[in-house]
Amino acid sequence: MRFMVFVRSPKPLAALHRDSLLRAGVLLDAGDLVPEAYGVSGYWLIDVRSREEAVERVRRIPLPACVVEIREVAVV
Template sequence: MRFMVIVKATKDSEAGVMPGTKLLADMGAFNEELVKAGVLLAGDGLHPSSKGARVRFSGSKRTVVDGPFAETKELIAGYWLWQCRSKEEAIEWVRRCPNPAGDGHEGEIEIRQVFEAEDFGTEFTPELREQEARIRAQVDAGKR
């Protein structure tokens, strides 16, 4: 099972405050553990929402809204993509994670399972499965 592990933004991360050397080192060591265990598939930190944009959809209309966005608790500061045997395993890994907001601060990490092809049932036809396989192969090969 794959899980997206979402590091929630804080006032500091939204203000562009970079983590200190200790937190960077602790996170680096944690990431090395994830790699050695075969859990880590991907992961990155994100710039503050002030450098981002949202596209709102209303029927066929598209509206672009530039950041920053007001609700910090709803924003993402970074993510990992993990391969785990269960949600419980992902939770155990998160429990071992350094506090992403730094010691003495409140941080939050959310865990969400990623859909797999079999989760879509019969609606995901053989033709759509072939298309998905083709797209994934192109991505893996680094093609656009």
């Protein structure tokens, strides 16, 4: 299953913390998005077995003062 993880924070974090997901072999893509009024947003596209695994992998990453959203990606 593929999940898009959006991270909103005061500074760019998506590219900074992608190494742990890359080492685990689940990272498909990562990047930082254009800054907006609420801070910087970034994303990870990961491929894992379940939503629970996606949540667990994101919880292992130190993301202080961040808003995180995990959404399943429809694969057609």
